[in-house]
Amino acid sequence: AMKKKTGRRIRVLAYVTVCLTVLSGCSGISSGKVIEQAASVMSSGVTNEEEKKPVFKDGMAQPILRYTDLRDADYSNEGSDILRFCVYVETDHDTDSDGKADLVEALVQVPRAAAEGGFRAATIYDPTPYGAGTVDEYEDKSSELMNPVPFDYKKLYEPGEKRTPKGSMTTLEAAEEADPESWNYEVPYSGNIGYSYAKLYDYYLVRGFAVVEAGGIGTYGSEGFELCGMDLERDAHKCVVEWLAGDRVAYTDPYNDIEIEAEWSNGNVAMTGCSYGGTLPFEVATTGVKGLKTIIPIAGIASWYDYTNSQGAPLYLSASYADMLASFNSGAAFIDDDWTVVNDDYASFLWQVSRDQDDSNGDYAPVWAERDYSLDSSKINCSALIVHGLNDFNVTTKQSDLMARSFLRAGQNFKLVFHQNGHSFLDGIVVNGELWQEIMNKWLSHYLYDVENGIENMPTVSVQSNVDGSFRTYDTWADFEYESFEYDTEVNPDDVSHIDTTAIASNYMNYEGSTDDLGRELIRDNYYLSMPDSTKATYVFELPDNYTIYGVPEVHLKMSTRNAGGDGMVVSAMLMDTIDEETEFKAYMTKGRLWDRVPVKTTYVTETGGGLPDTRIKEYVKSNTTAKLITYGHTDLANYGGGYDGKDYTKHEEEMHAGEYYDYTIFLQPTSYTFEPGHKAVLVITGWDPYRAFLDEDYAAGTVTDSVDSAYTYSFNIDNSSFELKFPVQKGNADQ
Incomplete structure (x- = not known):
């Protein structure tokens, strides 16, 4: 056998499974002309049966291989155009303290x-930790799996003893020896199949790209500890890139020290993935590792602080998060095959991380600074094609903004693509007249195979319109101008708006799961407008017809509170689109908290090539609504005076005074949105948000009823003479 899978079982809170789960929906907008062009290009592969090597036409790699399915029950590398096998890349550190440098398994x-020497292949590398197999989730007993003993993080950085190769094996020999159970294994408890993302890149595989998937240190099949966001996790994936570039050793299995080189590789690597898989490419890019030519992060994280917190405010009941996501992916930390016995050191690590994050309570602290990869862009030397859904309520668009700003500071080529879906891939959508797979094809062909196709000159930003689904393009990002408008004082005539959070929990309890007169479930977007007046302040703006915002909206205001000694007192700002709160209109809507997506429909099916199933071209479908949440932001009353960067929100040492007004700016999520004629912009300011900044322990425990309110209460005042909503607009006009 190539390996024996071992590990341990750690359960994690239920929301972890949705907070960073990669969702594989794909959809798009197309026209008849585009569809005809797509069908022609997708099926125009050129295959040379005598000598298969990459063929490029119209700037894109064409199908050259016959696809074989690695999931087939009788799969064998014999006779297959594609060879599959696992390797074990040696890292530099010994995080699990077993005396040897940790190995990372990669499929x-x-x-x-390429393995036979006909050409050197470029590599697409997906580093998603979930792919190796996640541990079972739990709701009740997470603390029992932690070891309440202080843990010194320095221990993780101990160098491990490097193995001495006892022999070597070629790729062809490794493929001949490969056992399909190395990747088609069953994950303990969940029963899921191993390497769950192995088929995501088949389109590129049959076109002459190699594809590598690895979960990283601490995941099932690898060695070490899963560290969620620490630089050692990042560096383990950097090691895989180094192996592909010829600068690191790997072995055929964890036991026999038989070295294997990537002699088939041309040394050029692209990293890509969605969610956690879109996070690690950016992290690795900040190292400047040789061989990484480009990244395509989809809904990825640049700063774990800004994922879990917002401007000093924690976004969950517990301020700790990295420990739970780490344990969710920690298959390597079990010391028995049944995943029941925990490694004591790892349990201590989880406890320490949990304690450090809880102590921060939303403030920027060292435990978050070491997971903030937006701080240093000086080593970035590759390009980036950054993708994000404007309706992603899991990983917010600020993360892609932070990535783009990092590449801008580094002077490296980057592109931003914003679409109308939620937390998802982009396959099947048509962007600026081309299928997304074809744009990626051109991008990868250019940066990995040096094909001169002009893709590097595509517009800096492409944004899908919320009005008609077409894409608008812009030449610049983070270069916004701001405009302000007077709000309707008939709606909010008071000099001071008073907000009390007492009724938020009971109101949400009655709202959640309720239906309208037609029996349709009430959704998030309507919730904010329906809140009791005591829990919110409302500002209504009449805007010019077809007014388009583009960038980061800012809410400037002065606030005071009588709860001056408190912490974690969330202030939420929601920018809405509505006509009159009763008239329906159509909009791209997601109906879940963190994981839902916009509905889609298939408009056309076209040939993919290489013997793969046909490709579905899709459209996003609008839904009827009376309100649309455009963007939002949160801050903590205890963290006044901060800016856009997370590092501005370290704990305030100055004492706040009850009743005294302080300056705040709430930065909403980056967006682009057009207000159609007859529509209004409505800003709702409230306390904690049950859909995002969910901090009420009484509500979570089920003790809130119609007659019993929550004990988690605070109040604050807004000086309306200081209030200003600054709408971002692009300089000049967008290219249509």
């Missing part, structure tokens, strides 16, 4: 022709 899929 390699490579064209046979």
Whole structure:
């Protein structure tokens, strides 16, 4: 056998499974002309049966290989155009203290022709930790799996003893020896199949790209500890890139010290993935590692602080998060095959991380600074094609903004693509007249195979319109101008708006799961407008017809509170689109908290090539609504005076005074949105948000009823003479 899978079982809170789960929906907007062009390009592969090597037409790699399915029950590398096998890349550190440098398991899929020396293949590398197999989730007993003993993080950085190769094996020999159970294994408890993302890149595989998937240190099949966001996790994936570039050793299995080189590789690597898989490419890019030519992060994280917190405010009941996500992916930390016995050191690590994050309570602290990769862009030397959904309420658009700003500071080429879906991939959507797979094809062909196709000159920003689904393009990002408008004083005539959070929990309890007169479930977007007046302040703006915002909206205001000694007192700002709160209109809507997506429909099916199933071209479908949440932001009353960067929100040492007004700016999520004629912009300011900044323990425990309110209460005042909503607009006009 190539390996024996071992690990331990750690359960994690239920929301972890949705907070960073990669969702594989794909959809798009297309026209008849585009569809005809797509069908022509997708099926125009050129195959040379005698000598298979990459073929490029119209700037894109064409199908050259016959696809074989690695999931087939009788799969074998024999006779397959594509060879599959696992390798174990040696890292520099010994995080699990077993005396040896940790090994990272990676599944390699490579064209046979490259392994036989016909050409050198470029590599697409997906580093998603979930792919190796996640541990079972839990709701009740997480603390029992932690070891309440202080843990010194320095211990993780101890160098591990490097192995001495006892022999070597070629790719062809490794493929001949490969056992499909190395990737088609069953994950303990969940029963899921191993390497769950192995088929995501088949389109590129048959076109002559190699595809590599690895979960990283601490995941099932690898060694070490899963560290969620620490630089050691990042560096383990950097090691895989180094192996592909010829600068690091890997072995055929964890036991026999038989070295294997990537002699088939041309040394050029692209990292890509969605969610956690879109996070690690950016992290690795900040190292400047040789061989990483480009990244395509989809809904990825640049700063774990800004994922879990917002401007000093924690966004969950517990301020700790990295410990739970780490344990969710920690298959390597079990010391028995049944995933029941925990490694004591790892349990201590989880406890320490949990304690450090809880102590921060939303403030920027060292435990978050070491997970903030937006701080240093000086080593970035690759390009980036950054993708994000404007309706993603899991990983917010600020993360892609932070990535783009990092590449801008580094002077490296980057592109931003914003679409109308939620937390999802983009396959099947048509962007600026081209299928997304074809844009990626051109991007990868250019940066990995040096094909001169002009893709590097595509517009800096492409944004899908909320009005008609077409894409608008812009030449600049983070270069916004701001405009302000007077709000309707008939709606809010008071000099001071008073907000009390007492009724938020009971109101949400009655709202959640309720239906309208037609029996339709009430959704998030309507919730904010329906809140009791005592829990919110409302500001209504009449805007010019077809007014488009583009960038980061800012809410400037002065606030005071009588709860001056408190912490974690969330202030939420929601920018809405409505006509009159009763008239329906159509909008791109997601109906879940963190994981839902916009509905889609298939408009056309076209040939993919290489013997793969046909490709579905899709459209996003609008839904009827009386309100649309455009963007939002949160801050903490205890953290006044901060800016856009997370590092501005370290704990205030100055004492706040009850009743005294302080200056705040609430930065909403970056967006682009057009207000159609007859529509209004409505800003709702309230306390904690049950859909995002969910902090009420009484509500979570089920003790809130119609007659019993929550004990989690605070109040604050807004000086309306200081209030200003600054709408971002692009300089000049967008290219249509």
